[in-house]
Amino acid sequence: MNSENKTRTIKVDYLARVEGEGALYLKIQGGKLEEVQLKIFEPPRFFEGFLRGRHFSEAPDITARICGICPIAYQMSAVHAIENAFNITIGGTLRDLRRLVYCGEWISSHALHIFMLHAPDFLGYESAIHMAKDFPQKVEQGLQLKKMGGVLMSLVGGREIHPINIRVGGFYRAPSKQELQTLVPALKQAREDALETVRWVASFDFPDFEQQYTFISLRHENEYPLNEGQIVSNQGLSIPASRFDDYFEEIHVAHTNALHCVLKADHHPYHVGPMARYALNFDRLPESIQWEAKQAGLDRICRNPFKSIIVRAIEILYACEEALRIINTYTTPAASFVEIEPKPAIGYAVTEAPRGILYHRYQIDGEGDIVDCDIIPPTSQNQKMIEEDLKQFVPRYLKLSDERLQWYAEQAIRNYDPCISCATHFLKLNIDRS
Amino acid sequence: MSAKILIIGIGNRYRGDDGLGCFIADELKKQVTHDVEVIEHNGDPASLIDLWQGRSQVILIDAISSGTEIGTIHDFDLHQQALPDTFRNYSTHALGVAEAVELARALGKLPSHIIFFGIEAENFKADTHQSTQLQQAMKALQDKVLKAISHEIGESQRA
Numbered sequence: 358m359n360s361e362n363k364t365r366t367i368k369v370d371y372l373a374r375v376e377g378e379g380a381l382y383l384k385i386q387g388g389k390l391e392e393v394q395l396k397i398f399e400p401p402r403f404f405e406g407f408l409r410g411r412h413f414s415e416a417p418d419i420t421a422r423i424c425g426i427c428p429i430a431y432q433m434s435a436v437h438a439i440e441n442a443f444n445i446t447i448g449g450t451l452r453d454l455r456r457l458v459y460c461g462e463w464i465s466s467h468a469l470h471i472f473m474l475h476a477p478d479f480l481g482y483e484s485a486i487h488m489a490k491d492f493p494q495k496v497e498q499g500l501q502l503k504k505m506g507g508v509l510m511s512l513v514g515g516r517e518i519h520p521i522n523i524r525v526g527g528f529y530r531a532p533s534k535q536e537l538q539t540l541v542p543a544l545k546q547a548r549e550d551a552l553e554t555v556r557w558v559a560s561f562d563f564p565d566f567e568q569q570y571t572f573i574s575l576r577h578e579n580e581y582p583l584n585e586g587q588i589v590s591n592q593g594l595s596i597p598a599s600r601f602d603d604y605f606e607e608i609h610v611a612h613t614n615a616l617h618c619v620l621k622a623d624h625h626p627y628h629v630g631p632m633a634r635y636a637l638n639f640d641r642l643p644e645s646i647q648w649e650a651k652q653a654g655l656d657r658i659c660r661n662p663f664k665s666i667i668v669r670a671i672e673i674l675y676a677c678e679e680a681l682r683i684i685n686t687y688t689t690p691a692a693s694f695v696e697i698e699p700k701p702a703i704g705y706a707v708t709e710a711p712r713g714i715l716y717h718r719y720q721i722d723g724e725g726d727i728v729d730c731d732i733i734p735p736t737s738q739n740q741k742m743i744e745e746d747l748k749q750f751v752p753r754y755l756k757l758s759d760e761r762l763q764w765y766a767e768q769a770i771r772n773y774d775p776c777i778s779c780a781t782h783f784l785k786l787n788i789d790r791s
Numbered sequence: 792m793s794a795k796i797l798i799i800g801i802g803n804r805y806r807g808d809d810g811l812g813c814f815i816a817d818e819l820k821k822q823v824t825h826d827v828e829v830i831e832h833n834g835d836p837a838s839l840i841d842l843w844q845g846r847s848q849v850i851l852i853d854a855i856s857s858g859t860e861i862g863t864i865h866d867f868d869l870h871q872q873a874l875p876d877t878f879r880n881y882s883t884h885a886l887g888v889a890e891a892v893e894l895a896r897a898l899g900k901l902p903s904h905i906i907f908f909g910i911e912a913e914n915f916k917a918d919t920h921q922s923t924q925l926q927q928a929m930k931a932l933q934d935k936v937l938k939a940i941s942h943e944i945g946e947s948q949r950a
Contacts, residue, residue: 469837486890489897497898500837507838518833 369763379775381766382612383747385755393747395740395770397615405730413439413699413725414525420717420732421519424776426469429462429514430710431732432523433584434717439525441598442704442721443697450690451527452584457537457683458513458520459583459708460676464547465506465517466711467631467669467676470774471558472499475666478768479561495557498550502673505547509680512536527694537684544684548677552649555670559653564765566750567660570742571625572633575709581641581675582634582709589637590627591658598705601716607733618738626741629713630773631668632659646675662746662772669774699725710735712774736775743773794828796943797846798936801834801853801888808912808922811929812852818933827940836891840900848904848943850936853888854912862928863911864935869896874907906939908932 365385384392404423408416416439420431433455440447447455472495473485482488489496507517512532514520522529573594575586588604589595596604607616608624620627636658639647650671659668703720713735720729750769754762800816802809813831820829832839834853843849855865857877867874873896874889888907895901910932913922 473836484890486893486897489894493898496894500840500894503837504841507835517838518835 365759369767381747381770383751383762383766388755390748390752390755393744393751394612395744395747397613397740405732408719408727408730411727413442413719413721413727416719416727416730417523417525418519418521421521421523423732423734425518426466426776427462427710427712428519429458429510429523430708430715431717432514432520433459433708434706434710434715434732435719436523436525437584437706437708438598438704438717438719439721440697440704441706442702442719443700444702445526445695445697447527447695450688451531451694453683453687454513454528454531454690456580456583457680457687458510458523460680460683461506461509461513463506463583463676463711464551464673464680465503465510466774467673468499468502468506470711470771471554471666471669471673472496472502474774475768475771476558476561478764478771479558479563479666498553502547502550502554505543505677508540508543512540524694526697527692529693531690531693533689534687537687541681541684544677544681548674548681551670551674551677555649555653555667555674558666558670561666563661563663564750565661566663566753568628568662568746568749570628570632570660571620572636572658573627573629573738574633574637574714575707576637577641579641581638581679584708588707588714591636598707598716601705601707601733602718602731605716605733605738607737613740615737615740617741618733619741626745627738628742629735629738630665631672631711631713632662632665633713634709635659635668635671642671642675643678646671646678649674662769665772665774699723712736712776713738734776736773739773739775743770743775746772793845795826796828796848796850796940797842798823798827798829798850798852798940799832799839799842800829801832801839801851803833805917805919807914807916807918807920808925809854809915810919811854811910811912811921811925814921815852815929815933815936819936822933822937823940826944834888834891836887836894839888839891840895840898843895843900843902843905846902849902849906850939851888851905851907852932852936853907853909854915855909856912856915857909859911861911861913861922862924864928864932865907865909865911866935867907869901869905869907870903904943908936 369381380396382394408419416435417432420435421428423431477485477488480488510517510520515522572591575582576589577586587595604621605618606621607618610617639657653667655667701723705718707714707716715735716733718731719727722728746769751766754765798819800812802812804810804813816829816831869892874892910928
């Protein structure tokens with residue numbers, strides 16, 4: 358039998374260096390890629406079910422438990438959606454503090470992904486541990502950046518993992534100007550480390566691969582988006598969070614426990630996360646960071662998903678810069694929160710988690726209890742896009758051994774920093790070469 | 792000045808047996824002298840490595856799931872050997888304690904004395920129920936740690 362006609366099945370039973378439990382199945386028949394399935398077998402987690410009947414004030418603490426890497430994102434989407442229901446807008450210093458703690462999460466999450474999970478792919482190492490023997494200074498830098506993010510999260514959020522200081526209406530306790538000022542020297546060093554990281558990752562070799570993505574992110578009138586903005590796309594979409602359900606749809610797919618989120622109009626996949634934010638908000642970055650991005654070889658729009666590692670580094674640089682700006686202008690607020698009176702209402706919010714837009718919707722009754730809610734994390738929105746990338750990318754490497762093919766396929770998945778724990782509300786690879 | 796010996800109980804009190812490192816730390820806190828510091832930790836590699844900096848003697852205590860009999864006590868002098876592969880990737884994070892140890896070794900940041908004590912556990916579900924057959928092993932491990940502490944203090948006094 359001609360080898361071209363054989364079926365090759367490549368199965369990665371547990372995808373490494375991703376958050377959570379997932380697998381990849383590739384079926385190659387007659388030298389052609391026939392099937393790609395990104396399977397998320399981490400069981401559904403029923404958080405929306407836990408929230409029903411709970412008081413609105415518990416939502417930030419319950420949803421923080423969805424993820425150990427991006428708890429702030431869940432807390433922020435929760436508080437914004439509930440405040441939206443009660444027509445409350447939090448401004449001034451409390452709003453700045455929310456951006457500050459979110460910067461901490463971006464720094465921590467992006468540093469973990471760049472240095473510990475993704476850079477080893479580009480440099481040919483099995484893991485960050487193997488990479489550390491040859492690049493100790495880089496790995497050390499990554500650990501220091503991650504630590505910086507964690508320190509910010511701890512100071513503003515009360516602790517790094519599942520923070521406890523965030524409440525609807527503001528914070529249980531607002532840090533003093535003096536407390537925040539103590540972070541300035543370390544943040545300035547982090548900004549230097551972030552700049553070196555941009556230049557380092559820009560020197561990697563990138564596969565020549567681009568996709569014509571539909572990018573979706575938030576866009577704010579004058580800021581690089583974190584907590585607020587319209588949901589926009591590079592196809593002309595511009596809607597508030599309250600219209601999310603009109604334009605996006607979750608569909609059940611048999612091979613995965615995470616729902617696929619698609620564009621309602623044509624069921625096409627779309628791309629959320631750092632590349633989408635960057636493409637749709639380049640002009641919202643400070644000029645100095647725009648210049649660094651160009652020096653790193655990025656155009657105003659980056660369509661090569663492998664270069665997402667550069668965009669993440671740019672976002673760490675931005676988050677350090679933004680954190681320093683906020684601390685510099687911060688004054689300790691007179692009150693750490695705004696009192697809220699519940700009323701029957703529905704509220705919506707989208708914020709920018711490190712991996713992309715995170716949608717929350719809450720229906721609340723007159724007692725302030727949650728009647729119904731919906732949470733759509735970025736990884737379930739990117740899941741179908743990851744499969745589409747693999748469908749276009751893997752055929753270029755079919756002549757490679759299963760081992761090399763698996764390497765490239767996993768690298769392509771990690772472009773999205775998938776957080777599978779979040780999406781189910783981790784990865785096995787199966788390559789079937791018939 | 793930092794205490795001579797740092798004991799780190801690793802785990803999550805709300806994930807069944809995973810919390811045993813924390814519970815043993817609670818008991819040890821009542822029994823150790825001022826030159827021993829006992830803390831609880833979630834196992835995040837970056838901050839674990841950070842905690843070790845400037846420390847010469849560190850003891851790690853953690854629940855493990857390596858396929859041995861429930862309640863089996865494992866101990867490793869981490870300068871002599873790495874934690875086995877079967878100890879890896881049982882963290883809910885992409886990186887766990889075994890990775891922290893190897894990362895620190897690669898970076899030359901492993902304390903000069905570092906011992907790992909682990910108990911084979913059973914229940915890692917999201918609850919506060921601990922397997923009853925672990926009680927005896929936890930007591931035995933406390934005694935082993937106390938013995939290790941007195942040995943380390945004795946060694947440092949002789950040095």
